[in-house]
Amino acid sequence: MLVAVAVAEAFATIDTWAERYLLSADLAHKQAPPPLPERFATTQVPVRIAAPGRPPELVPAKRGDRLPRPKALRERKHRAKVLHAFWHHELQAAELMCWAALAFRDTPEEFRRGLMRICLDEIRHMRLYSEHLATLGFSIGDFPVRDWFWSRVPQCRDPIAFVAVMGMGLEAANLEHATAFAAHFRAAGDEVAACMQEQIGADEVAHVRFATRWFETWTGGCDFDAWLRALPPPWSPMVLRGDPLAIDARARAGMSAAFLQKLSAYVPEAKGRGS
Ligand SMILES: [Fe+2]
Numbered sequence: 001m002l003v004a005v006a007v008a009e010a011f012a013t014i015d016t017w018a019e020r021y022l023l024s025a026d027l028a029h030k031q032a033p034p035p036l037p038e039r040f041a042t043t044q045v046p047v048r049i050a051a052p053g054r055p056p057e058l059v060p061a062k063r064g065d066r067l068p069r070p071k072a073l074r075e076r077k078h079r080a081k082v083l084h085a086f087w088h089h090e091l092q093a094a095e096l097m098c099w100a101a102l103a104f105r106d107t108p109e110e111f112r113r114g115l116m117r118i119c120l121d122e123i124r125h126m127r128l129y130s131e132h133l134a135t136l137g138f139s140i141g142d143f144p145v146r147d148w149f150w151s152r153v154p155q156c157r158d159p160i161a162f163v164a165v166m167g168m169g170l171e172a173a174n175l176e177h178a179t180a181f182a183a184h185f186r187a188a189g190d191e192v193a194a195c196m197q198e199q200i201g202a203d204e205v206a207h208v209r210f211a212t213r214w215f216e217t218w219t220g221g222c223d224f225d226a227w228l229r230a231l232p233p234p235w236s237p238m239v240l241r242g243d244p245l246a247i248d249a250r251a252r253a254g255m256s257a258a259f260l261q262k263l264s265a266y267v268p269e270a271k272g273r274g275s
């Protein structure tokens, strides 16, 4: 009974839940955490967690380990490797939503509630991937992972940078990647994986909309140059978009026509020339 009370207290606020989720090194907890408590902690003191807990099953990738090419996806093992990488993207996204809710505690509660809602979506996406991985005969931990998002997203100093990088950047690029991979999986004969990409892509539209709406609230619009200024170095739009742009999905997510026009025409400035 005492243990039950202690556990209930430990998860009493969303903040504690988020911190536990982030720091947990238990794969089962990462995929199926306890229900989210109802209230946030009253403190507004930010906490910036430097690194997530990593379950022992997750082995870091060596440099140069690449994803299989689309043509290789006819082979089950290669499809599993791609789905495993996507599972790990979802894990990092779920963790970074918790990270932001703790790092930007002085933002409106509505924003932080939105982050937690997205976190739960990402965890649901993880489960979709791991279930399909199991039907292919693989499990989480069968392929190495790289915490790429974690090495870059926590450089965001404020919530504007966070929504610029995460929602309007990485998740928006996922609208392009999900469309492309749905086609690759379908061509490889894996209709389940193809439909999963489409379903996840549809969910991500809402995540991008959330970020775009808050970016507008905080900066006064969906302006491409303001977005560019909000990206901490070395982020570049080049890694935050796919080709071709998912214009319709991005527009449904609230990105303005002018923003999309500038994003599609963006060319990085040449470096190394004498000034
Ligand atoms: Fe997701």
Ligand SMILES: [Fe+2]
Pocket: 093, 118, 122, 171, 204, 207
């Ligand atoms: Fe997302």
